[in-house]
Amino acid sequence: MTAILSKTQVHYLSVSAEQAGQRIDNFLQNQLKNIPKSHIYRILRTGEVRVNKGRIKPTYRVQMGDEIRVPPLQMTETETPSVPHAGILAQLSAAILHEDKQLLVVNKPAGMAVHGGSGVQYGVIEGLRALYPDAPYLELVHRLDRDTSGCLMIARRSSMLRRLHEQLRTGQLHKKYVALAAGRWPNRCHTVDAPLKKNTLQSGERMVRVTEDGKPAVSQFKVLRHFPEHNATWIQVEPLTGRTHQIRVHAAHAGHPLAGDEKYGIDDFNQKMRQLGLKRLFLHAQSLTIDLPDSEYHLEINAPLPPELQQFLDKLQ
Known part of the structure; x- marks a missing residue:
């Protein structure tokens, strides 16, 4: 039931x-559908929302x-909630890789945020709620950077959300x-x-740094193919933790930042990749494996490489 607030x-x-x-933030957006997201984020940031009489973080x-x-x-009266247009809804509908009563898996397009806020009117979750107006529950299980494509999980039951969070x-x-990295990664x-720590610059830009007082973060990298002519390596990555910008920062920390990464990358390498036709970050969430033995729930999902990345990879080969 949607709450109606008084002034x-x-x-x-x-x-x-x-x-x-x-x-x-998602709970309040679901309950206060007549309130703009910008207002909800503001009252969360300023601490006006209290849970059990105490302050809480937006997370x-x-x-x-x-x-x-x-x-x-x-x-x-002049404010209305943002609704994704028909083209976005059609794109999301075509991007659904798996659907059952407990879970949706979407092949998120690059350039689309997972949720609205911070200057973004809407994202994947708002689009899916518009596609499934009668769904009682749709919540992001995890997040992908806006410029990253690939497998994104959305829980359709709170019980599934809790179990997947525990598995994560x-x-x-x-x-x-899969990603394309600068230089020759060791075989x-x-x-x-x-360990990684989030920082906000004076400009408001969010950056993540490797620092001793950060949160634990582990990523495993595997070489798929070297491209010596272009000084690049096609790699597979399995993040064992789920920190913000983890793969991008760990790759840069290892001395091999990702192609097309404007935040943590190398300008000369990115320019060379642009000249060859790369127009986005080369990072794609290729697959996920879920195994819940007690409920006999097993799922293996693969998201095909987007055409623009596949074509670029073919050009390198």
Whole structure:
């Protein structure tokens, strides 16, 4: 049920068992459909939203029985929620790789955010909610960078969301990516174990750095093919943790930043790749494997390399 807010009254929302596990921003967007996302993010950033009388971070995941305090806030008559246009909805519909009662897997297009906010009107999750208006529950299991394509999981049950989060935390859910890196990566399978910490620059840009006081982060890299003529290596990557920008920062930390990476890459290498026809970050979430033995749920999904990346790879070969 959607809540209707008053300009002058504080409102309280409670979390049901089915809603548990959602991020607080997603929970509020689902409950307060008449409130712009920008307003929701603002009251979260300023600490006006309280959970069980305490402050929380925007990344907090609601729990069953939580009491959420929402300050007086109302959408003006001229404001309307953003809805993805028909072309985006058609693109998302064609990108669905798997669908069952518990899970959706989408081959996310590069350039599309996974959710709205921070100047982005809408993303994959808003598009899917528009495609499935009667679905009682649709929540992102994980995230992909805006410029990264490939397998993206969306839970259709809170129980599935909790189980997949647990598998991600314990390393039981396997995700593999393919990427093009600068230079000649060593032939042996290479593990980068380097803690990562998020930083926000004065410009507001978010950067991730390798630092001793960061969160643990481990990525395994495997060489698929060298391209000596272009000083590049096609690699496969399996992140054993799920930190922001993890693969991109670990590749750069190893001395082999990814092709097309404007944030962590090498300008000369990126320019050379652009001249050869690369117009985006060469990073693609190629596959995922889910195994839930107690419920006999097993799923292996592969997302084909997008045509623009496949054509570029063929050109290098």
